[in-house]
Amino acid sequence: MEKFSSVKGISAPLINKSGNQLSLMMNVDTDMIIPKQFLKTIKRSGLGKNLFDEMRYDSGGKEIDSFILNKEPFRKAKILIAGKNFGCGSSREHAPWSILDFGIKVIIAPSFADIFFNNSFKNGILPIKLDEKIINSLIDVSMKGEELEVDLIDQVITLHDRKIEFDVDPINKDCLVKGLDDIGSTLEKVSFIDEFEGELFDKRPWDIPS
Amino acid sequence: MSEPKTIYDKIWESHLAYEDEGDCLLYIDRHLIHEVTSPQAFEGLRMSNRTVRRPQNALAVADHNIPTTDRALGIGDEESEIQIQTLEDNCKEFGIEYIKTSDKRQGIVHIIGPEQGFTLPGLTIVCGDSHTSTHGAFGALAHGIGTSEVEHVLATQTLIQKKAKNFQVKINGKCNDNVTAKDLALSVIGAIGTAGGTGYVIEYTGEAVESLSIEGRMTLCNLTIEAGARAGLVSPDQKTFEYLKDRPMSPKDDEWDSAVEYWKTLASDKGAKYDKTIEIDAGNLTPLVTWGTSPEDVISIDGNIPNLEDIKDDSKRSAVKRSLDYMNLIPGSPIKGVPIDRVFIGSCTNGRIEDLREAASILPGKKVSERVSAMVVPGSGLVKEQAEEEGLDKIFIEAGFEWREPGCSMCLAMNADKLSPKERCASTSNRNFEGRQGREGRTHLVSPKMAAAAALAGCLTDVREMVL
Numbered sequence: 001m002e003k004f005s006s007v008k009g010i011s012a013p014l015i016n017k018s019g020n021q022l023s024l025m026m027n028v029d030t031d032m033i034i035p036k037q038f039l040k041t042i043k044r045s046g047l048g049k050n051l052f053d054e055m056r057y058d059s060g061g062k063e064i065d066s067f068i069l070n071k072e073p074f075r076k077a078k079i080l081i082a083g084k085n086f087g088c089g090s091s092r093e094h095a096p097w098s099i100l101d102f103g104i105k106v107i108i109a110p111s112f113a114d115i116f117f118n119n120s121f122k123n124g125i126l127p128i129k130l131d132e133k134i135i136n137s138l139i140d141v142s143m144k145g146e147e148l149e150v151d152l153i154d155q156v157i158t159l160h161d162r163k164i165e166f167d168v169d170p171i172n173k174d175c176l177v178k179g180l181d182d183i184g185s186t187l188e189k190v191s192f193i194d195e196f197e198g199e200l201f202d203k204r205p206w207d208i209p210s
Numbered sequence: 211m212s213e214p215k216t217i218y219d220k221i222w223e224s225h226l227a228y229e230d231e232g233d234c235l236l237y238i239d240r241h242l243i244h245e246v247t248s249p250q251a252f253e254g255l256r257m258s259n260r261t262v263r264r265p266q267n268a269l270a271v272a273d274h275n276i277p278t279t280d281r282a283l284g285i286g287d288e289e290s291e292i293q294i295q296t297l298e299d300n301c302k303e304f305g306i307e308y309i310k311t312s313d314k315r316q317g318i319v320h321i322i323g324p325e326q327g328f329t330l331p332g333l334t335i336v337c338g339d340s341h342t343s344t345h346g347a348f349g350a351l352a353h354g355i356g357t358s359e360v361e362h363v364l365a366t367q368t369l370i371q372k373k374a375k376n377f378q379v380k381i382n383g384k385c386n387d388n389v390t391a392k393d394l395a396l397s398v399i400g401a402i403g404t405a406g407g408t409g410y411v412i413e414y415t416g417e418a419v420e421s422l423s424i425e426g427r428m429t430l431c432n433l434t435i436e437a438g439a440r441a442g443l444v445s446p447d448q449k450t451f452e453y454l455k456d457r458p459m460s461p462k463d464d465e466w467d468s469a470v471e472y473w474k475t476l477a478s479d480k481g482a483k484y485d486k487t488i489e490i491d492a493g494n495l496t497p498l499v500t501w502g503t504s505p506e507d508v509i510s511i512d513g514n515i516p517n518l519e520d521i522k523d524d525s526k527r528s529a530v531k532r533s534l535d536y537m538n539l540i541p542g543s544p545i546k547g548v549p550i551d552r553v554f555i556g557s558c559t560n561g562r563i564e565d566l567r568e569a570a571s572i573l574p575g576k577k578v579s580e581r582v583s584a585m586v587v588p589g590s591g592l593v594k595e596q597a598e599e600e601g602l603d604k605i606f607i608e609a610g611f612e613w614r615e616p617g618c619s620m621c622l623a624m625n626a627d628k629l630s631p632k633e634r635c636a637s638t639s640n641r642n643f644e645g646r647q648g649r650e651g652r653t654h655l656v657s658p659k660m661a662a663a664a665a666l667a668g669c670l671t672d673v674r675e676m677v678l
Contacts, residue, residue, distance in 0.1 A: 018518075018528035026529050027404055027504050031643040036624045040275065040289035042249035042296050044357075054645045059631065083525050085405040088438070089643060090622075091340040091354035092247065114408055114440050115340060115354055122358035132525075171233055171370075182358070183260065186235060186366045189228050193263075193368055196227035196237055204224075206461040206469045207239045207333060209266040 003179035009078030026083035048101030087116025214479035239333040243270035245297040247338030251361035252300040265305040278614035317590020320344040320558040327457025331446040331473040347427035349446035375485040377410035381418040383493035391426030392657035395433035400508030407439025418492035425564035436505040445477035502533035552635040553584035553665040557621035560638035561589025569658035578610030579668030636664035
C-alpha cells in the first residue's frame with residue numbers, strides 16, 4: 001500500500017438539489033458507488049471509469065453533463081465530500097477500489113458505514129468524519145474548484161488560511177502513514193494465534209473443524 | 211462474582227487471540243467464501259507467497275453470479291463463468307471445500323451455512339458479504355468483511371478488530387397474523403434508520419423474538435446490516451439446538467452434548483449492560499412496505515407516501531425528493547394500489563422454506579395478475595428439494611409463478627434476473643437502492659406473503675384483506 005502523508009487537490013461535493021436548496025447527498029450506497037455489473041472482475045484495478053456509473057453515464061454510455069465528476073475541474077478531484085452514512089450497503093471492496101482508481105484519496109462526510117470505513121483504510125483512502133455544519137461550510141469553496149489540503153500527519157485540513165482539525169484512530173493513521181501490510185504485522189504475532197488455537201482444540205473442539 | 215455480560219461480550223472475550231491497548235486480534239472460527247469478493251484475496255496470497263492457515267475452517271460456494279435457469283445450460287456469461295471457475299480453482303489450490311454448482315447443497319452462502327451445521331452458536335463467522343449478519347440468529351458473532359479482510363482471515367485465521375458497543379432491540383408482545391419477521395426487521399430499520407446501528411452489535415430480545423422460528427430469526431438478523439450494525443444476535447435456545455442437531459457439520463455424540471452445555475451459557479446475563487436499548491411493541495405492527503430507495507423508507511401498507519413539506523431536515527427532504535422522483539411516486543398518496551410489474555420471492559433475507567410456505571399459503575385457487583411477471587428463487591438446492599416434497603412448487607407454478615434454480619438472483623441482479631428500466635417490483639430481498647435490481651428499476655421491500663399478495667393483485671396490496 002502506498003504511504004499516505006498529505007493530499008492537496010480539488011474536492012468534489014456530491015449534491016442533491018431540492019428547489020433552490022443544495023444539500024449533500026446522504027446514504028450514498030455501494031450500489032451507487034460501483035454497480036454490480038462491474039463486480040464480475042477478478043482484478044482490483046481498472047474500476048475508476050465505472051465509479052458512480054449510473055449517475056455518471058446515461059444508459060447509452062454517454063456522460064451525463066450535470067454530474068459533478070463529469071465537469072472541470074472535478075474530473076481531477078482527489079477529495080470527495082458527501083452527506084451522512086456514506087458507503088452504506090454491501091461489503092464490496094470494489095467500492096474503495098473504484099474510488100482510488102479514479103484518483104480520490106480522501107472522503108469527507110459526517111458519518112460512514114462501518115464496513116466501507118474499514119475497507120477504505122485497507123486501501124490507502126482516508127475517510128474523515130466532520131461535523132455536518134463544518135462540511136456544509138466547505139460546499140461553496142469546493143464548488144468553486146478551489147483546492148483543499150489534507151494533512152494526515154498533523155490531522156488538519158487547510159483551506160486558504162482556515163484550518164479544520166480532524167480525528168483519526170491512531171492505529172489506522174499509523175497503517176496509512178507507513179503504508180503497512182496488515183497481514184504482515186498480524187503474522188508477526190503468529191505465536192499468539194498458535195497458542196489460542198491450541199487451547200481452542202481442548203476447550204471447544206466444535207469451534208475448530210479438523 | 212463477575213460482571214453480567216451480553217452474549218456479544220462473551221463471544222468477543224472467548225475469541226481474543228491477542229490484545230494490546232485496543233489493538234485486538236479476533237480469532238475467526240468459520241469463513242464462508244463466494245465468487246465475487248474472493249478472487250483478489252486469493253491472488254493477494256499468491257503474490258506474497260502466503261498460504262491459507264486453516265482451509266478446514268472455510269466453505270465456498272458460488273451464488274451471486276449463478277443463473278437460476280436450468281443448470282445444464284451452463285453459466286451463459288463469460289465474465290461470470292470466469293469468476294465461478296476462478297473460485298473453484300482457488301479452492302482446489304488451497305484445499306478449501308467447494309460446493310459445486312451442480313451439487314444439490316449449492317445455494318446462497320447464508321442459507322447453506324446453517325443448513326450444513328457450519329454455522330453454530332458461540333462461533334465467530336465471517337464472509338465477504340454484508341448479509342453475513344444472518345448467522346447471528348444462532349447466537350454466533352457473524353459479520354461481513356471486505357476482500358482485504360478475506361485475505362487476512364485466509365492467511366491468519368484472525369481479524370484486526372475493535373470491540374463494538376452493545377445495542378439491545380427488545381421486541382415485546384406478539385405479532386398479529388400476517389405480520390412476519392420481515393416486518394419486524396423493517397420496523398426496526400424504520401425506527402433507528404440505516405445508520406442507527408453504526409458502531410454497534412445489535413442483540414434482539416423480547417417475547418416476539420423468542421417466539422420467532424429459526425428462519426424468522428435469520429431474516430431479522432440478516433437485515434441488521436440495513437440498520438447500520440455489522441452484526442445482529444439472538445441468544446441461542448432449545449429451538450436453536452433442535453435446528454442444528456444432526457446437521458452434516460454439527461458436532462456429534464459426546465461432543466454435541468458438551469457443545470449444547472456450553473451454548474446454554476451464552477445467553478446474555480440478567481442485568482447485562484447495553485450502551486443503548488430501544489423497545490418495540492410487536493402488537494402494534496402491520497405489514498410494511500418500503501416506498502423509497504433506502505431500507506429506512508418504511509410505511510405500513512395502509513399508510514401514505516410522505517409529503518415533502520412535512521420533512522424539516524434539509525438533507526433528508528432533498529433525499530426524499532430524489533427517492534420519490536426515482537420511484538415515480540406521488541407525495542402524500544396511499545402506497546396501497548400502486549401497480550407493479552414484477553415479483554421476486556427469494557434471497558438470503560427470505561429464500562428459506564418457511565418463506566416459501568408463507569408465500570404459497572395464500573395462492574391456492576388464485577392466479578398471478580396478467581400485468582405481473584413473478585418468480586420464486588429458492589435459497590438453496592435443499593430448500594428447493596424440501597419445497598418440492600411439500601408440493602409448493604406446484605402451487606407456485608399453477609398460480610403463474612416461475613420456479614427457478616437457487617442463487618442470489620434478482621436481489622442484486624448480477625445474473626440475468628433483473629428489472630428493466632422503470633419496472634416496479636415487490637421484492638422479498640433486502641435493498642431498495644437505486645439500480646439495485648437493475649438500472650432504473652424500482653424496488654418495494656416486503657415480506658413473502660405481501661409479495662405473493664401483490665403478485666395476485668397486480669399492485670401493492672394489504673395481505674390481511676386478501677386472506678380474510
